Structures are given as structure tokens and as C-alpha cells.
Amino acid sequence: MDALGPIYLGFDLSTQQLKALAVTAELHVVCESKFDFDADSVGFTIKNGVITNEEEHEVYAPVALWLQALDTVLQSLKDKGLDFGRVKGISGAGQQHGSVYWSDAAERLLRCLDGSRPLAEQLDQAFSYPFSPNWQDASTQAECETFNHHLGSEDDLALNTGSKAHHRFTGPQILRFRRSHPVEYQSTSRISLVSSFLASVFLGRIAPFDISDVCGMNLWDIKAGTWNEKLVALAAGSSGLTELKRKLGPVSEDGSGLLGNVASYFIRRYHFSPFCVVAPFTGDNPATILALPLRSMDAMVSLGTSTTFLMSTSHYKPEPAVHFFNHPTTPGLYMFMLCYKNGGLARERIRDAVNQNSSAKSWANFDRMCFSSPPLGQCRSTDAMKIGLYFPRPEIVPNVRAGEWHFNYDPSSGSLTQTEVGWVRPNDDARAIVESQLLSLRLRSRDLFESPGEGLPPQPRRIYLVGGGSQNIAIAKVVGEVLGGTDGVYKLDAGGNACALGAAYKAVWAVEREEGQTFEELIGSRWDQDRFVRRIADGYQKGIFEQYGVAVEAFAKMEEEVLRQEDQ
Ligand SMILES: Nc1ncnc2c1ncn2[C@@H]1O[C@H](COP(=O)(O)OP(=O)(O)O)[C@@H](O)[C@H]1O
Numbered sequence: 001m002d003a004l005g006p007i008y009l010g011f012d013l014s015t016q017q018l019k020a021l022a023v024t025a026e027l028h029v030v031c032e033s034k035f036d037f038d039a040d041s042v043g044f045t046i047k048n049g050v051i052t053n054e055e056e057h058e059v060y061a062p063v064a065l066w067l068q069a070l071d072t073v074l075q076s077l078k079d080k081g082l083d084f085g086r087v088k089g090i091s092g093a094g095q096q097h098g099s100v101y102w103s104d105a106a107e108r109l110l111r112c113l114d115g116s117r118p119l120a121e122q123l124d125q126a127f128s129y130p131f132s133p134n135w136q137d138a139s140t141q142a143e144c145e146t147f148n149h150h151l152g153s154e155d156d157l158a159l160n161t162g163s164k165a166h167h168r169f170t171g172p173q174i175l176r177f178r179r180s181h182p183v184e185y186q187s188t189s190r191i192s193l194v195s196s197f198l199a200s201v202f203l204g205r206i207a208p209f210d211i212s213d214v215c216g217m218n219l220w221d222i223k224a225g226t227w228n229e230k231l232v233a234l235a236a237g238s239s240g241l242t243e244l245k246r247k248l249g250p251v252s253e254d255g256s257g258l259l260g261n262v263a264s265y266f267i268r269r270y271h272f273s274p275f276c277v278v279a280p281f282t283g284d285n286p287a288t289i290l291a292l293p294l295r296s297m298d299a300m301v302s303l304g305t306s307t308t309f310l311m312s313t314s315h316y317k318p319e320p321a322v323h324f325f326n327h328p329t330t331p332g333l334y335m336f337m338l339c340y341k342n343g344g345l346a347r348e349r350i351r352d353a354v355n356q357n358s359s360a361k362s363w364a365n366f367d368r369m370c371f372s373s374p375p376l377g378q379c380r381s382t383d384a385m386k387i388g389l390y391f392p393r394p395e396i397v398p399n400v401r402a403g404e405w406h407f408n409y410d411p412s413s414g415s416l417t418q419t420e421v422g423w424v425r426p427n428d429d430a431r432a433i434v435e436s437q438l439l440s441l442r443l444r445s446r447d448l449f450e451s452p453g454e455g456l457p458p459q460p461r462r463i464y465l466v467g468g469g470s471q472n473i474a475i476a477k478v479v480g481e482v483l484g485g486t487d488g489v490y491k492l493d494a495g496g497n498a499c500a501l502g503a504a505y506k507a508v509w510a511v512e513r514e515e516g517q518t519f520e521e522l523i524g525s526r527w528d529q530d531r532f533v534r535r536i537a538d539g540y541q542k543g544i545f546e547q548y549g550v551a552v553e554a555f556a557k558m559e560e561e562v563l564r565q566e567d568q
Pocket residue numbers: 014015016017303304305306344345347348363466467468469470471472
């Protein structure tokens with residue numbers, strides 16, 4: 001490793017932590033740090049990084065918490081010996097959809113930051129509202145209904161903006177914010193996404209939206225590359241389209257178009273070079289697909305607080321069950337995504353139940369149950385398949401209330417019964433929750449795949465696991481069994497966080513690319529496959545994959561049944 005060469009920083013401001021990571025121009029990770037919101041913050045009443053108001057289905061986070069996290073994480077990188085003077089470029093990622101409401105004083109306060117005092121203290125007056133709605137928020141059902149009908153149907157909205165209306169998407173959230181906090185809305189000078197908020201702090205002025213993250217708002221017309229004025233006007237209401245467009249500000253259409261130099265605060269306090277530049281920050285999912293040169297039949301499964309399924313594709317085929325975003329670096333490519341609210345925290349609940357709710361947070365018992373239970377709880381092929389749904393929070397796909405459901409499916413008769421007969425709970429739930437989350441991914445992604453070779457059923461070529469849950473080999477094994485993957489299941493072995501890594505690579509590319517050189521070309525040429533990824537589980541296994549093929553149909557029936565019960 002070149003001890004004096006340039007360094008690039010990547011940040012990930014996600015639900016439960018702020019992570020930071022430094023790489024060399026050769027893509028080697030040299031330093032990492034993280035700030036866990038629950039464990040490390042001082043003065044905030046939060047759980048899993050957020051505040052929940054069950055009555056209103058609101059979930060939100062205090063913006064000041066993130067400022068405290070940023071100073072602490074930078075100090076910790078410094079304490080670990082990182083020489084900020086070598087940092088040539090910074091990029092980052094934020095949990096998607098969350099909005100930050102800046103006050104009239106924001107630009108002045110950002111411009112005049114004093115390097116001797118912490119950010120949180122100085123930016124206290126920079127916000128017209130102190131909280132950011134979190135992606136787990138489910139308070140905007142009425143606003144979503146309005147959005148879905150505004151262009152015709154939810155299919156029309158999906159075609160235009162890449163997604164149908166979702167509770168967490170920023171357009172419906174702004175509409176609700178304006179209605180429920182009219183005074184604060186009025187005194188908002190600018191609105192940022194979490195990604196552009198963090199970029200703004202580094203820049204010392206409010207940054208534009210990123211071309212990929214802007215697609216998580218239900219406001220951006222992806223094909224036209226402009227705001228959809230009908231939708232912006234809907235969110236703006238009588239306060240006016242022009243005013244909301246001013247609050248939203250510009251969109252940075254070039255994923256590599258440098259935003260400017262780092263603010264003097266960081267030069268004085270942490271000794272950054274005045275030549276260090278800030279590249280656009282993007283959403284945490286778009287940044288995750290930049291952690292490796294992803295090929296078209298590869299899939300990524302992010303096992304973070306949310307579970308997401310990500311692919312890079314040149315086909316734009318939005319429909320209400322899925323999401324399409326602009327690719328964060330490459331015009332003409334898109335990111336396909338499925339997103340589930342009940343990911344890591346839902347699995348943790350089963351882990352805790354298996355541990356008999358002791359204070360031990362070990363995954364060992366959960367993993368043992370996953371390894372020892374047969375697929376779908378079937379000891380013999382004539383046994384019923386055990387399938388379930390595990391939603392401690394209201395779910396996104398399908399849009400259903402919080403709850404837990406258990407079913408048995410008889411493959412020979414095709415009959416599905418809601419029952420716990422034959423279930424040994426909570427032990428059987430360990431494998432069943434992982435299977436349930438993966439069957440939903442398989443159901444909704446299966447049309448994207450072609451057969452990878454003669455005699456093989458359509459499936460991904462390679463599956464990459466990222467996020468906190470990717471450390472879990474038992475989960476990885478079930479991933480290969482349910483989703484297949486002719487090349488196997490892999491884990492990133494370069495640094496603890498794919499999303500921050502992707503952001504750091506984005507900074508490398510933005511600064512070092514030659515004229516016209518794409519992200520995939522530059523990162524592909526420096527990518528060291530043997531060092532950066534590790535095969536952790538088998539993928540396609542003939543017989544088991546087909547068994548789950550039957551279970552996918554049962555799973556679809558189960559969802560229909562639960563939705564039918566909801567409608568009654
Ligand atoms: N060994 C493990 N097995 C399964 N899940 C794990 C393991 N370690 C961490 N996790 C999960 O990872 C989640 C956090 O993932 P992370 O990607 O850091 O989240 P986020 O980016 O959303 O803040 C936790 O909620 C936890 O459930």
C-alpha cells in the first residue's frame with residue numbers, strides 16, 4: 001500500500017449507525033469507524049436509531065443526532081491515525097427518502113462554521129423542524145392514495161417516477177408535513193434528502209439532490225429527467241409549485257460532477273486539505289451497488305435494518321410492486337430494487353424468542369435452528385410445507401398491517417390452511433422467517449432472470465450478500481437454497497460496510513476518472529476479485545431450488561389470503 005498516496009472517504013448515514021471508511025486509489029480499505037446511534041449518542045431518547053409514535057404510525061430521527069455522529073466518527077478516524085490531509089475526495093450515502101427541513105438561517109450557519117466548536121451546537125438554528133421522517137414511517141396512507149390517483153393510477157405513477165406511492169417516499173411525506181406543520185413548512189428555506197443533507201454539511205452550503213436518490217421521492221419524472229410538475233404541485237398545495245420547487249432546489253444530474261471543496265470547518269478541525277473535493281452523495285441502496293462492478297445477472301441482497309434486493313439493469317420496466325431508480329453513476333442504466341421494512345429487526349425478534357428472551361443477543365441458537373431444520377419444515381416430501389409472514393412493523397410489500405401469520409401448505413392437493421399445527425415455535429420460526437423473506441424476493445424478481453445455461457432454470461448468476469446480516473452463514477445457506485445462483489452466494493470481504501465502500505469508490509471515480517471513463521470501467525480495472533469477495537455458500541442446488549419453486553406459489557397464495565382477510 002502506498003503510504004503517502006491519496007485517500008478517499010465514504011460515509012453511510014443509515015438507520016442505526018453512521019459508518020465511515022477510507023480507501024486508497026487502489027481500492028484498499030485503510031481505516032474504518034462507526035457511530036452506533038443507540039449505543040454511542042448522548043442526550044437522545046431513541047431506539048434502533050429512531051423515535052416511534054405508534055398512534056400516528058410515525059417514525060422519525062432527530063437531525064442533531066446525525067451531527068453529533070459526524071463529529072464523533074471523524075474524531076475517531078483521526079484517533080485511529082487517519083491523515084485527513086491525504087483525503088482527495090469524499091462521497092457518501094444516506095438512508096433513502098428521509099427529508100431534512102432547513103431554516104432561513106441554514107446557508108449562513110453552514111458558511112460560517114467555527115472549527116473549534118462541534119457541529120450540533122452551531123447548527124441548532126439551521127432547521128425549521130428538528131426531525132427527519134424515517135423510511136419506516138407509515139403515517140402517509142391518505143397522502144399515498146392521493147399520489148397514486150394523481151396521474152391516473154398507481155401504474156402510471158410507477159411508470160413516471162419509478163415507483164407507486166409509498167408511505168416513506170418524500171413527496172407524500174412533504175405533503176403530510178405541509179398539512180400537519182404549516183408554520184414549519186412555511187419557514188423552510190430548503191429541503192434535503194438524508195444524502196444531500198450530509199453532503200451539505202461537508203460542503204458548507206446546501207447541496208443539490210443526487211440523480212439516483214431523487215427517484216425515491218415520487219416527484220421526479222425519470223424518463224424526462226425533470227420534476228413532474230403535477231406531482232410537485234400536489235405536494236405544494238395552495239402554497240404553490242414555484243415555492244416548493246425553490247425549496248427543493250436543483251438536482252445534480254451527473255453522478256461524478258464534483259460539488260465543490262470541503263468546508264473550512266473540516267480543514268480547521270480535522271486538517272483536511274483545502275483541495276479535498278465533495279462528490280454527490282447518493283442513497284444507501286444506490287451506493288451499495290457501487291461496492292463492486294455488478295454484472296447484469298448478478299443480484300445483491302442487503303440484509304440491513306431493511307432487506308433490499310438490488311440489481312443493475314438497462315431495462316426500465318417499473319410496476320407497482322417494485323422500484324426503479326436512475327443508476328447513481330451511469331446514464332442509461334437503472335437500479336432495480338425491492339425493499340422490505342421487516343428485515344433485520346424482525347429476524348432479531350425471532351432470535352430473541354429462540355433465546356427465550358434472555359439478555360443474550362447471540363445468533364448461535366437461531367443459526368442452529370436454521371441449519372438443523374429441513375427446507376420448509378418438510379421431513380418428507382408428503383409433509384405439509386410450513387410458511388409464515390413476520391411483520392412486527394407494517395410492511396411495504398405487501399402493504400399490510402403489523403402481524404404474524406402461520407400456514408401449512410399441502411403440495412399434493414394445493415390446499416393452504418392457516419394453522420400452527422405441527423409447528424414447534426419459536427424454533428421453527430428461525431428458518432421460516434428467513435425463508436419467508438427470501439420467498440418474497442424470489443416471487444417478485446423471478447421475471448428478471450433468464451436461464452444461465454442449458455437445463456438450468458432461470459435464476460441469478462451470482463448473489464452478493466451485504467449489510468449486517470451478511471455475517472450470518474446460516475442465512476447465507478438458505479439464500480442459496482431459495483434464490484439459487486449458479487456461481488454461488490458471496491460476501492464482500494473488503495471492509496465492514498458495502499454502502500460506505502460504494503460511496504468511497506464513487507469518490508475515487510469522480511476524482512480519478514479519465515474523460516468518458518465509466519464507473520464500471522475504472523472500478524473494474526482496479527478490482528481485485530480474489531481479495532475483495534468471498535464465496536460463503538452454495539447457490540443453485542437441484543431439487544431444493546425446485547422445492548422452493550412450489551413454495552413460491554404457496555407463498556403468493558398466503559399473501560393473497562392475508563390481504564383478503566385485511567379487506568374484510
Ligand atoms: N450475525 C448476525 N446475524 C444476523 N443478523 C445480524 C448479525 N449481525 C448483525 N445483524 C443484523 O444487522 C442489522 C444491522 O445491519 P446494518 O447493515 O448495519 O444496518 P443499517 O445499515 O440499516 O443501520 C441488525 O439489525 C442485525 O439484525
